[in-house]
Amino acid sequence: MTFSASKLLLFGATGDLSQRMLLPSLCALTSDGLLPANIEVIGTARSEHTDESFRNFAAAALEKFLPSGRQIEIDPFLSRLRYQDLDASTPEGFDALAKCVGLVGTNEDEGLSIFLSTAPSLFEPTIKGLAANGLAPNETGGNVRIGLEKPLGTDLATSCQINDAVAGAFPENRIFRIDHYLGKETVQNLLALRFANILFEPLWNAAHIDHVQITVAETVGLESRAGYYDGSGALRDMVQNHMLQLLALVAMEPPTSFDATAVRDEKVKVLRALRHVAANETVTGQYKAGAINGGAVPGYDEELGRDSDTETFVAIKAHIDNWRWKGVPFYLRTGKRLPERTTEIIVKFRNVPFSIFEGRGAKTLPNTLVIGIQPRENIRLSLMAKVPGLDRGGIRLRQVPLDIAMPDAFAGPERRIAYERLLLDLVEGDQTLFVRRDEVEAQWHWIDAIRETWAEEGMTPKTYTAGSWGPSASIALAERDGVTWHE
Template sequence: MTWTNPLRDPEDRRLPRIAGPCGMVLFGVTGDLSRKKVMPAIYDLANRGLLPPGFSLVGFARRDWAHQDFAQIVHDSVKAHARTEFREEVWQQLAEGFRFVPGDFDDDQAFDRLRRTIEELDVDRGTGGNHAFYLAIPPGFFGAVVGQLKEHGLAEERNGSWRRVVVEKPFGHDLESARELNDVLGQVFPSGSVFRIDHYLGKETVQNILAMRFANELFEPIWNANYVDHVQITMAEDIGIGGRAGYYDGIGAARDVIQNHLLQLMSLVAMEEPTSFDAESLRIEKQKVLSSVVLPRRLDLTTARGQYAPGWAGGEKVPGFLEEEGIRKTSTTETYAAVTLGVDTRRWAGVPFYLRTGKRLGRRVTEVAVVFKRAPHLPFSSTSTEELTQNALVIRVQPDEGMTIRFGSKVPGTAMEIRDVNMDFVYGGSFVESSPEAYERLILDVLLGDPPLFPRHEEVELSWKILDPILEHWAKKGKPEQYPSGTWGPESADKMLARDGRVWRRP
């Protein structure tokens, strides 16, 4: 099997893949996602020479702006958040393709103007009828927007051109709503033209899970229940909800992170070797994992949830979740969630996967820790190895992207004393070129029509089938357990592992 970098030309891996003639329509241009992620990523792609010279960007929003007003918004966003240096010649060429269409989502005249604008760009900028519609808007508006795109012929592909739609999570709030959302999108766009962005899948280290597993004979022989004791997947944040009260209350940590990010990470860790790294082969193997997930019988003992209480973070006194502006005092939304899952396959039978996420925890970190079983016989005295723990391979997704292998080594001296040591690989120290930001990779993949990093609707529905019973169980239990800000979560999460004779890693 050969490893193919998604940003490389398959005919010559030394050459970057450059998008052909195309444009993008961005709905929700005033939101944080557009300003902090999408617009800067588009500039960074242009700055790296990966967009066509005639690339166009059309903004759509309920604002009384002219084209130059929209260009200024993009300019300010790029200056503030772009990864690459600002170059005036790149900016000028990119800005020539900016257009703005004012209107509401139910405004037929606005969508008529949008259609005319796109047709003009096809002529003036040579976009060739190829356009991606990026819905950086709440899911409740997806139906209205894609309905208007269909009604006004904007979703129709003609003369070999393509039309695609990009949607951000959350992909529903349970299985039923996810199916309804998939039906709404599927009535307008074929499955292969719907791109669901999970930005974690665009991170270099996440993709390196596949390279590490399948390009190295070192790991695959021990990547199974014979050698692996358990797997811990953590996404911890040291911040609170910030200004996201309107979104977060009623959603919670499990829906926000476990249903998408962590289950996707789990599927990459647990999947079998694909026949190739194309989208279909990866999707098949990930779906096999998700369809094999089993929940423990006692959800009260194998899951945990909590809300952060007042405490200290970064040396400052911080409020609890229920004291945050915009949060209901009676809210039962969890800011911490931990679950125990099994994968009912020959490879993973009996190996628990512990997934956890939370806000206001000890530090910001996302990692996958594969913890191996203890050696069956240690010819050392107990005093020689009292500090010795289990071997582990830790994949750090953020920050400080890289990997760590923990193993036992002899302490210098005449006695046979063993201690844990770490061997580190850090991306920044091993490669000269900097990693592209996740949105750069994902947006380019949309424009290329290359979907290996995007979950399909089958994966989304399988993820909700896993999470829904847990959410229903929690809904019957009342309020989540409180945990002080700056700690590592509620006591029930520690007890969850202690019952199995294990402990959470302290990243």
């Protein structure tokens, strides 16, 4: 049965993610009248707060992190906040949390949505505490669903352990695994681009596409994530979730409808069709001291305070073994301390099979589709066009871009935080933009095989200067196929 939650329980309510994303997103949704009118937001964490002090804490976070340029009322949201401190690592305290939350309803307009943003080590005790105190559907039959923030494990085995623990208390249709990239407008627009325009889908295959590039570049280093990141690395932090979800959306077959089951069925088929990556199809790197935006930055080991073999850069040449994509390489690249912050998908089409202009001295270039996700959301299609002129010395052709900048194309709607979409879907129960268990396990299966290859081959990260585009070997990875990374 579907239901719209009348209560939202936030674990990790005083953490960095809550301050930067969750509280601002919920405040914006409240201000726009999109959340149920009666909804209560209950925060919980180890920090000791009263309702009033938590509201003051939230107000300070909102003042700092609410997006500029939007008219957002704060007071209506603050009035909905309550707080109950909890140490989720022990059973004690969950009874007090349950009393604070109150009874979980069974009507369509009553229910509880839980957002779990805690350390992975706390997932199992948290689920046990919820189930033992009437805050899980298997125990009460009530309207309860749960959202899980990554990381969901460090490999397939630990991911299965977490998923088994959650499945012991919540059925799959009540579990919302979050990948915040799926909340971004341009990522969702990728589906509209492919499946609402007859222009693209007939050409979206190996007969017409030469290769695909997916780049997720960051200029930042460790910041406040040193402990987590050094135990994770770029492959598990970025490729396993965000990049593989982008790849699946690019490569999936047309679903039968735009609903959660149909969309996720097609994504998991792509993930299961990923070919094992050979050692010469992957490059790892770690940044050393350099400069970003004109300022000196330390190397990874210096920033960490000790020597480490953790990779901060990964480049992979991936293949999808199915009819649509046979022979089309997917080049994936992500790293920290790169020259610019950007996330983009590049679809490079094949060149025309025969050019009628060669005899007139004109060269044709392949069409390229660039889907920019951040920091600027845009879609650009490059086309060949004739340069104006009398052409007495021969025809001149040049690539010209067709640009669709999302803020310009849609001047009315406000640009929203990705978590606004996801939190609203969690409250209302729409799983379309969330990741199913079989997707997560297919992703980990592929990632674990890459890490095993690294271990077997004794591969360690190559150094690259902060402010560069990674190790030179990553350039060679593409160039030996005649491909140049889009920069």
